Amino acid sequence: MHPHFGNYAPTFHGSRRVFFLAIVLLFLLALFQPALALRDVRVGMHEIKPSLYTDEQGNPAGIFVDLIQDIAPKEGWNLIYVHGTFRENQERLANGQIDLIMALTDTPEREKIYDFNREAAVSSWTQIYASPHAGINTILDLDKKRVAILRGDVNAIAFRENAEKFNINPTYIEQDDLSGVFQQVKNGSADAAVASRIAGQLYEQQYGVVTTSVMFYPNPLGFAVPKGKNQDLILAIDSYLAREKGDPSSYYSQTMQKWFGEKAGWVIPPYIWWGLTGFAVLAALFVVMSVFLQREVRRKTAELSKQNTELQSEITSRTLAEAELVRKNEELTATEEELRENYLEIGKSKQSLLQARKKLNFLNTLTFQDIQNGVFSVSGFIELAKSSGCSEGAKEYLGRGMASIRSVESSLRFAKNYQDLGISQPKWQNVNNVFLFAISHLDLSHLSRTVNLDGVRIYADPLLEKVLFSLMENVIRHGKGATSIALHYQKTPEGLSILIEDNGPGIPAAAKEKIFERGYAGKGESGLFLAQEVLSLTGISIRETGVEGTGARFEILVPEGTYQFPTKDRV
Secondary structure, eight states, X not given: OOTTHHHHHHHHHHHHHHHHHXXXXXXXXXHHHHHHSOEEEEEEEOOBTTTBEEOTTSOEXXXXXXXXXXXXXXHTEEEEEEEOOHHHHHHHHHHTSSSBEEEEEOOHHHHTTEEEOSSOSEEEXXXXXXXXXXXXXXXXXXXXXXXXXXXXXXXXXXXXHHHHHTTOOOEEEEESSHHHHHHHHHTTSOSEEEEEHHHHTTTHHHHXXXXXXXXXXXXXXXXXXXXXXXXXXXXXXHHHHHHHHTOTTSHHHHHHHHHHOOOTTOOOOHHHHHHHHHHHHHHHHHHHXXXXXXXXXXXXXXXXXHHHHHHHHHHHHHHHHXXXXXXXXXXHHHHHHHHHHHHHHHHHHHHHHHHHHHHHHHHHHHHHHHHHHHHHHHHHHHHHHHTTTXXXXXXXXXXHHHHHHHHHHHHHHHHHHHHTTTTSOOEEEEHHHHHHHHHTTSOOTTSEEEEEXXXXXXXXXXXXXXXXXXXHHHHHHHOTTOOEEEEEEEEETTEEEEEEEEOSSOOOGGGTTGGGSTTTTSTTOOHHHHHHHHHHTTTOEEEEOOOTTTOOEEEEEEETTSEEOOOTTOO
């Protein structure tokens, strides 16, 4: 062996070990590289200040941009902003071209194509803006007016639905961004603009518009992903929001302070307390006024009915006189002329009564709208206050204030249902059809149904559907454990008895009469009370005759002459 060969051998083997370790290290780095890489998240970017927009330097900015940029490094996301219009980004999300969209309201229609996070980032409502001298105070003032809206915006959809409900017909001017919407009002091409309150408040001074008293549709703004995809994104966002909202010093709280100017520990302003008190007083006055006017309408109706009966009697007498006094033709002609005038007077009186009823309903509708607008406004301010990082004490008072608002809303619903009693003429109604309409508003999928009515029709107020709705709703709310309901009839000496039965726990004997009292079940419920009132308008009564432990059993007693069964001649 060469004398130097042994000295170089160890060096050669050592180099092989180093080379081998380098190869293993490179292999491990290649294996774990995907796990170390950031995840690319494509985010839709459009212009809706202050939620999200592009600033003067061309960088993404806004409330939602601040939040998502705080979440991204914590979750290992590489944010890639995809610019476009609001409508374009919605279509891209539906097609999976982007992974996430911000500042979107959750609606039943959108839930069919998107998945939403459940923790609201910001609460808002729909607001109408107009020029300072437009004279727009209620939604009715927008009839035949030009209204600018954002294409694809949920606030625009909500306005269209309310316009249909109030039978007004504005001319819609659609735009692709909010600046274009408000520019239409500024240059006189539109009379009003529809926008979210959060977005619209930045455009008031810039475009010389004012906030009107027309507001509705409180709604939360959050994040959305394509249907069935990117669930980890919305789970991470929900976790972040739930954690940050509970900390007054968190980045989320600082972001709310930055954009809305609200500080931690913020207390309820005095004007909110005055507003709550004022709305409560207005609601009480409205209930008193509605009851008083309803009594007046009933009294006038009774007087007209009495006059009509007297006139009918007089017509009969004069008809007999005509047969006996044929020779007094001239005198009979004069009498007929007098009767004709009386008929005209009756027609005028009926027409006046109909107009008075319509005006009363119109006045009540306007009053309800104004009060509901106020309730929406106060509810929105309270929700903003609760989400602004206020103290626990303030949250407690805010919660009490919201409970008062809910009480006012309950009273309004009761007054609105009560004001419709007796307004429309009673009519013959197929009980089976009315029952199907009533349950179409309820989820009875967990209950089996047996219906055997043989096409019976009863003469009742048009609100009969609400009666059956209330009875079915009562089964859902209080018939715990019920699995079936049955609807059938039986003839009695007094008339016809329509029976509605379930197999739930039933009603205690001591409560059988009390359940028809207003508010007996708590929380302002008045369904059974109103059901009794509606039926009584045509002499129909209702009672509960079930046995506790075997189920509830409601009997609707229809007197003779107010029910009928189909015949071969009746279609």
